[in-house]
Amino acid sequence: MAVDNEGAARGSHTTGGADGTPWEPDWDDEYAPVVKAAGRQIKLWRESAGLTQQELGDAIGYSLGMVSAVERARRLPHPEFLGKADEVVGAGGKLAAMKKDVEEARYPKKVRDLARLEAEVVEMGGYNNHNIHGLLQTEEYARALFNMRRPAHSEDDLERYVAARMARQEIFKRRPTPTLTFVQEEATLRRPLGGRMVLRQQLEHLLEIGRLRHVEIQVMPLDREEHAGMGGQLQVLKLRDGTAVGYCESQLNTRVVSDPKEVQVLELRYGIIRAQALSPRESLAFIEKLLGEIT
Structure with missing residues (x-):
């Protein structure tokens, strides 16, 4: 008969990253x-x-x-x-x-919900105005972002969020490939979050991703006098079943938009944002120029 040692003293050291992610039970969580x-x-x-x-x-x-x-x-x-x-x-x-x-x-519930939507997309567009879109981030850039959150994340939570963000990027390898478009504010490409080397690697990554045939990255220059995206960042996702949803994120909340009229508004705004931004070819040239300015 096996003896259960649950009451014994716990070892504080494990090998090979053995200390897994803490699990806080949430009765509303399907996992x-x-x-x-x-x-x-x-x-x-x-x-x-x-x-x-x-x-x-x-x-x-x-x-x-x-x-x-x-x-x-x-x-x-x-x-x-x-x-x-x-x-x-x-x-x-x-x-x-x-x-x-x-x-x-292991991944936070709101991240799983978004990843589940992204797994069903045939076409997706995202506009970001204060940092690089999560699907476009390098691991170093993502870690820097989560590291500067306040209140501060624990080490376990920080690694959990970074791993979840990196896992979502499997969307670029999916077959059949979805069409993915992104509009980034120029400011997000200049802000050296995590340091200048992290920014340099991030810009190099954007150039690599932006050259994929099913991906288009556009830059919204700071000198634009007309801008349809002043209401904040947004995503529009068109799913395999023919429906479309929006996804909006604010300081403390994220929201999936499913009402057809609201989704239509987001689609309209995103279309205008893309028209106001630099073309994909001009944008890649712009990113290359910024990369050359980093010493």
Whole structure:
């Protein structure tokens, strides 16, 4: 009979990034049952194999505290945790099969909601006025953005948000490829968030992405006397089923716009914004010029 060490002292050090993302249960979160089910299954398979939490941890390179926290749904297991545990307890792939769902649970709910919409788009347009659009950000730029948020994020939350943002960029590799357009304010291309080297790498990344056949990046110059985007940043997403939605983000809230009349307003504004901005070719030349000015 296996002895459960949940009451034993927790190890404070683990290997290989073993300390997974803290999980704060949210009963409105659809992934809460997934995380709890994963913990229960790990415990059941461990006990069936006749292993204590300490013995499982030793076998897969994770601390006793980590194994205990995962089984109690207080920590999210890394994919590596699930894969190794699957082999050690002889689960035949049943634990490893949970990798995708548990990995998605790692991301904040509002990010998952947006990523779910982006996974369905055939055409998307985004206008950003104070930083580079999330789908266009380098990891260093994204980390700098989240690092300067106030109140400050914890280290765990910071890494969770960065990972979620980077995961969304799979949209560029999707087949069939969606049509993606972006309009960036000139100010966002000049502001050295994270430092000048981070900005340089970010501009280089924009040039690389902007040359993809299904992507168009445009710049809204500071000298424009007419500007339809003064109401703030926006996104318009056209989905596979033929519907369209908008997505707006403010200081403390994000909102999915589904009312057809409101979506039509956002589409109109975005169309005018694109017409007022530099053309995609002019914009890439403009970004190259800015890149040359960074020393």
